Amino acid sequence: MAEMIPGKMRALVLPAPGRYEIQEVPVPRPEAGEVLCKVRGVAICGSDPEILRGALAGRWPPAYPFIPGHEWSGQVVAVGPGVVNLKVGDAVAGQAHKGCGYCRNCLSGRYTICEHYGRPETGQRHYGFITQGAYAQYIAISVKSVNLMPKTMTFREGALVDTAGVVLHGLELCGVTPGGTVAVIGPGPIGLITMRLARAMGAARIIAVGRGARLQASRMAGADVQVNFEQSDPVKAVREATEGLGVDEAIECSGAAGTFRQAVEMVRKGGRVSLIGVPTDQVVEPLPFKYIVHNEIAIFGARANPNVSRKVISLIAAGQLPVADLVTHTFPLEQFSTALDVFVNRREGVIKVVVEPNGIS
Ligand SMILES: [Zn+2]
Ligand SMILES: [Zn+2]
Structure with missing residues (x-):
């Protein structure tokens, strides 16, 4: 009634x-x-x-x-x-x-x-x-x-659902390699959902880059490796964790200055970068132009969550995305x-x- x-x-x-x-x-x-x-x-x-x-x-x-x-x-x-x-x-x-x-x-x-x-x-x-x-x-x-x-x-x-949809759209744009390795920069709410969703989409290994309590929280979101950027150079640490090759996909979830370049330098040759975190208008990143060209690094800007809410609801309801x-x-x-x-x-x-x-x- x-x-x-x-x-x-x-x-x-x-x-x-x-x-x-x-x-x-x-x-x-x-x-x-x-x-x-x-x-x-x-x-x-x-x-x-x-x-x-x-x-x-x-x-x-x-x-x-x-x-x-x-x-x-x-x-x-x-x-x-x-x-x-x-x-x-x-x-x-x-x-x-x-x-x-x-x-x-x-x-x-x-x-x-x-x-x-x-x-x-x-x-x-x-x-x-x-x-x-x-x-x-x-x-x-x-x-x-x-x-x-x-x-x-x-x-x-x-x-x-809205937040998780932002993540799904970002991951759909760059794709997730089944059996591959994904680096997630910024283990806030978006980053934590990214870790779980990347796993649900087939990633075998997740590397979280962050610091403090949020980096700790990445364990419960299923991250296999934690990189504390206050203690080590994140690009070096990610490369060391991948036999020097780099990850298949790097997902930038913080919007912080400096992390775009790090994401580019973390992926393997032919790797893909998705930018989900929203920086302020003031953040302008210097990027390794030639490196991106010679290694065919693909970069995706991701805005919000078009046409993904239904999928997100199904993933949550099915228990695939807690x-x-x-x-x-x-x-x-x-x-x-x-x-x-x-x-x-x-x-x-x-x-x-x-x-x-x-x-x-
Ligand atoms: Zn929002
Ligand atoms: Zn329109």
């Missing part, structure tokens, strides 16, 4: 750059091609603190007031006109991007690099970045940006400040923090 939808909801609202507060705001209505969802879990993304700080004001978000949040799961509570694939009560996992649907990239399925990005009049959306997001009790969202979850999956797992243990902390929306502090300051061995705007799920 359909439940009553209230007129107002609690949401995390940014009234101006650098400020946030919990406010009562109207519950949005689903327009044609949209569903209204009750948000059950929202994972804090590495990009959220930047948006909250106002570091990207004018771009992310383009205007205030604004509700951020894009890594979420929930239940459909109402469907707009023209929606035939979802019904009230369905559990869904969200994703941030929706393309215009008619530019060259959208038509070829590459809607995260829509040529009409930032032009909502074309139908393009980027929930939680330029379009109102999910740190709220409800979100109205295009059916193109939600995917059905099986009943066996929890909402906490569902909140990790993510439940990566949700180390959960908080109600009212404790958002604490949730953010735990995530940003990496307290208590945190990996992923999930905020639950409608109570514990």
Whole structure:
């Protein structure tokens, strides 16, 4: 039976750059091609603190007031006109991007690099970045940006579908060599999921490059070798661990300065590099131009998660990609400040923090 939808909801609202507060705001209505969802879990993304700080004001978000949040799961509570694939009560996992649907990239399925990005009049959306997001009790969202979850999956797992999709897209771009070796730079949430997914896709050996507690965590994500970049040169260490040959694929998950070059120098001749971690605008990397040419190193930039959410949901539901243990902390929306502090300051061995705007799920 359909439940009553209230007129107002609690949401995390940014009234101006650098400020946030919990406010009562109207519950949005689903327009044609949209569903209204009750948000059950929202994972804090590495990009959220930047948006909250106002570091990207004018771009992310383009205007205030604004509700951020894009890594979420929930239940459909109402469907707009023209929606035939979802019904009230369905559990869904969200994703941030929706393309215009008619530019060259959208038509070829590459809607995260829509040529009409930032032009909502074309139908393009980027929930939680330029379009109102999910740190709220409800979100109205295009059916193109939600995917059905099986009943066996929890909402906490569902909140990790967006993140895991970013990883799957990055790995699909470069490919994973069955029986090969993959190096993963940056064992944060994205890096840890990369290790598990690379294994699920056939990698025989995983080398994690990082430091501290997160490098320790790479053991539970299945890394066979740990390279602490504070104690040894990561390129040298990776080469030593591969009889001097280098790895088949290197996946950059940190966005830190210097790691792009390291990734290039870690792969074998004919190896592939995928760049998943997002650097700041200031990071400009000097690269070994001739080395890349002479060794046919292939480099892929990976943006977000086009056409991978369904696959990710199937992998999680089948137990091939465990993510439940990566949700180390959960908080109600009212404790958002604490949730953010735990995530940003990496307290208590945190990996992923999930905020639950409608109570514990
Ligand atoms: Zn994210
Ligand atoms: Zn487009």
